[in-house]
Amino acid sequence: MSSLIDRVAACYGMEAKALWSCWRWRGSRPRHESGGVRADGEVVLNAAGREVLARLCGVGQEVLGRALPSWGREGAKFPAGEGGEGGEPLAVWRAGGAVVGPVAFGCRLCAARRTGAAVRVLRYAPRWERVCVRHGRWQLDADADQPHEYLDLRGLPEVAAAQRRWAGVARRAVRAGVGPEEVFALAHAVVARWWEGAYGWEREELWPRRLHQIAGGNAGDDLEWWRIVGRDAVIFPEVVTVADSLLDPVMAQRVWADSGGERPRPLPADGKFCRRLGARVGREWLGPLIAVEGGGPLIAWIGAVVRLRRSPEKQPGPNVRFEENLWWVRQEHQPSTMAVQLRVLSREKKMPGSGTNWRAVVPAEQRFVITNLLGEAEEQLQQLHGAQVGVTAEVARSLLEGLSRGTDLLDQVLLRVMAAAVNAGVGVDEVARWARLSAEEAAEVLRVTVAAEDQ
Template sequence: MGWVRYAARWERVCVRHGRWQLDADADQELEYLDLRSLPEVVAARRRWAGVARRAVRSGVEPERVFALAYAVVARWWEQALHWEEEKVWPRRLHQVAGGNAGGELERWRIVGRDAVIFPEVVAVADALLDPVMEQLVWVDSGAERPRPLPVDGAFCRALGERVGRPWLGPLAATDYGGPLIAWMGAVVRARRGHNRPDPYAKDRWWVRQELQPATMAGQLRVRAKEKRAPGSGTNWRAVVPAEQRFLITNLLGEAEEQVLLLRGAQVGPTADAARYLLETLSRGTELLDRALMQIMAVRGLAFSGQASDRLFHAAIRNVSYSAWTSRGGR
């Protein structure tokens, strides 16, 4: 039996035919995506060759640079459902879906992700190799006078501009626990010469396993399992009257606002910050509970606790998906 070699992500573009080769192990019928209406994806394939050469000159394997940039941008992709300013990715996704992904947006977000985000992955990889960008991280950190990385730092602002999103800086800077912040921390530690027992502490190109993007095949399996689960609630909007839909959507929106208010909650005296954090979390939880009760009341079903959780999270996803469907589609 022969071995199957999977092409690396940067090798998925067929420049000649304008196609993106999909994973062969995913349980779906498509072999490739049509890129003929997305010249920027094909151009990114050509640009990657230069980025890879720069990586070699810098003494790092191109694969590691790409893996980190891919983790950073794939994380943005998940967060972008809530970014009203994001217009590029919805447009690209609708195009690879043949004009409009609206009916199956969740599936197309899984299948089309790697092709749609490829130009930004290459741009981020290029930025992470740039000594000028590294210097911005050092300056943002306070250099020899350490300080917390600021929300409006020059590095994240410049990174947003390099990927064509000047509004992205504060969002990237506050993604605590993500691969980009981890990279920035490693840069600062290396500059300061900190000696930590963890061998990966100063390895700026290492991506922790939990931060590595889920594969297309893995996501499709999870989606299929959720659809088979009774009471999954993935189609809750279809059975909810318009006036109730409006109420539920507003409750979810208010809850999201409460969560967003938590940004910066750690600033100030400890007692005040803790009180603010608890009050805001309490208000957000109350709103989420009310939204869940509305959904359950409208459907008139007696869900188990587990099924209720699935229904609620599906409702949140669908509210976000509806916003993407309205962006970039015909």
């Protein structure tokens, strides 16, 4: 709606800010952490505000309601009594994704062809509608802090073909009584998880080729940045294929057979379902890797298929529990958006370690040792409660020995946490400051710790 206000102002020969005075504004325009204005900023008007805009446009509110997805979506941004008709015209800035749904850049070439003006265009568009087939472009999310509006797909015809195939998959989902958006969300989560683990796929060839193609031929030193920006475009063909596979009753039957049917057994590494799914996405070797994956949205879907087969009375319905919903994607399985990943990458560059997750970068065995040492130290210090009773010498001995032992355990924890932080990419200077040591002392302590572990 903000772009409409700007265009109306231009028609009147006014600056947009001059026209904005027709409304009383709440809040400020959404911005990125870097301070730049977010492209997906959206304006929400109350009833009186919408009436003002309709008069300025000379168009009925019904027409504007059909043309503007955000029309009438007030939410809880206006206090009670200020959202109705006859009140003061109010406007509030919000992020577009929080108003209607994902916001993407539109194709400037298509806009120029239709309007004669090559201006920036924004549109509410789900990820299965991001390809401009005419000009071979993937339109990127508009909420991310990055300079590109699109990715060039002219050398990747399979991406445009996948968008055409999606129409058939969506129809199949509707016939199955499932929302196409639910199927896409699950398939996208599955393939995005594969994408994160693809670094270890020695036989993977398709994704690296596509990624370098959209990066202009070679991602170079910005590989990690391009992996974030290009992910959705690169994996889109596989997402559509996986969505189609998950809707296929034959694939569900393969899951049932692999699970042992009425006689449960662990999912085999050479199971029919995983082998067939790998073949469908053009990777015959992928099946065993899928089968041994711990957790994840695909394993959750497989579990739901098996549970529903064994308990037919729990078939999906309006009151189905989450774990019995084939298409429910748990929060921890939902892939991060491009905007979130770029923010994490930016923080990581400013201060190493600030953008990573401790559990993701510190091995489980190290975390286990740290937890055990902390538990021992806590237990040791708890034994000193009530120790200040008795003969002076005995009390002093008990306290000092207990404190010495507890301090020794805490020192071990300190050293292991310091080493884990540095290995995870946190700067030595930061680690030293947090541990209340000089940089030289911290470096020496870490050197001794590493040498002791190597022996």
